[in-house]
Amino acid sequence: MSQFLQQVVNGLSLGSIYALVALGYTMVYGIIKLINFAHGDIYMIGAYTAFFVTTYLGMSFIPALLVCMIVCGILGVGIERIAYKPLRKAPRITALITAIGVSYVIEYTMQFFMGTSVKTYPKMLPDISWQIGAVKISYIQMVIFTVTIVLMVLLTFIIHKTKIGRAMRAVSADENGAKLMGISVDNTISITFLIGSALAGAAGMLVGLYYNSASPLMGMVPGLKAFVAAVFGGIGSIPGALVGGLFIGVAETMVVAYGSSLYRDAIVYIILIIVLIVKPAGLFGKNEREKV
């Protein structure tokens, strides 16, 4: 039982990272109906930024986290402006292939400059862990939970209480209607990318610290898993992305602990397919009536 609880805690910390990445997917998909394949690579850039500012500039945790979020946010907006904006009216497959192209460019540009070797982080966080009952929570896990919760609360506040959040909800509900109400659709989409990418940047830094490594292709598989998490929770839904991320994290950890680590990726895809067959709208998604 204690081992089980321990695995739950480990799964939740992995799941928190998926949740942060999934938020970006769900927000972008909710607003422009694009699977942003490059989102996983923004997360990778976050991990590298954290590596640089901590190793070469000697920054401590909080400033490094903020730098990561800013760098990734700006990168996200840049990608949106250069690659996705010209394609807003194009068919979805065109936009999807562009996203794949962007993903290749980011991954292999990083590989070109950084090489394929894995970078390791300097020691930043103390090696403390807390024993709560039978469960051991390490310092980094605590940090992951705290950062995730703070960012989630902040995001919920932005989306529900601020003007820009209202604009985002309006654009995702009806783009043309929002335009008629005087909302700048372009700016709103850019801000969505900014926020989503900043969250991915934070997730990148956290995962870099958690596994103590960063490599150019690290974003691909977690990116897909985070997308699965977003679909599981109901794409476009913020609480859905959180629940989906945590669920995927726990499920994956359980498979590794009690099954075979060879199937850790398979379980995620199996969950995806079951969700899509049973409830394609996801856990918190609204069932949309099809219009002729």
Next chain:
Amino acid sequence: MAKQLYTRTNMIWTAIVLSIFAVLTLLMQTGMINSYYESTLFTICVNIILAVSLNLIVGICGQFSLGHAGFMAIGAYVAGIVTRYIPTYGGLFIGILLGFVISAIAAIIVSVPTLRLRGDYLAIATLGFSEIIRICIQNMKITNGAAGLTGIPQLTTWPILFLAVVISIIICTNFVRSVPGRAAIAINDDEIAAEAMGINTTKYKVIAFVIGAILASLAGSLFANYFYVLNPNQFTFNKSIDILVIVVFGGMGSMSASVLAAIVLGILNMYLQQFTDIRMIIYGATLILMMIFRPQGILGTWEFSVDRLLNKMKRKKEAV
């Protein structure tokens, strides 16, 4: 029927195909195409089969699949395992047929539940299935797991491969003219309207999907028996994306475009081999620029047609 087979159009097509075959064979015999170029040529041929079959699913039927590599992997592994035990042409034939059966079954299992999904969701679901196939291959004993399969006899000869390419192209171009093909086009244009006209959309989508999967498996079998080593990592979702890129790069819905794009990208890839470091960067940037400036692909929906060419020549003659 027999009368329709010997039309002028078909005769000209046969002549074109035979002369391409003759020229390429001659070039190989005389050593103008050396073994390095030959492997590029074989890769291009395998990619043509993959691209036309995916075009059938994506371009004609409008079902966005990102799982083509999975079916290719099935064909490759089945033929690879069979020919390791029976290293003859008969073995290759059995391997290919067994690959057809297994990939068709897999395609039905994949398509029946997932083809209800639309657009992006379907893409992700097919991607998931293809990854599951790959992970299964990676964990099976008979496939030698992650280490991969080696020592597959090199049975794919040039005539066999060329024949396979021609047959695949004929199947895909003629599918468009068949009843299921017409239904598939209707589904692509407007699924709800097609359904309202009494088309059993699921049935025809599954048919297109299964034909595409069988041809992908054929490509995989021939691939395995030419390059004689197999590794599960050759069939990741990047492979599916590569095939999709050929289809979109050429132009969705046009088979001639897929053939042309497979050739162009194959040659481009050969030259980019020297710049391994920046190859994928150029590839990615080309994709982005292509999608922004020419989203319909090189040829769009334009299809090469002998009939049209003949009519044009006839009209020109009349004008003179």
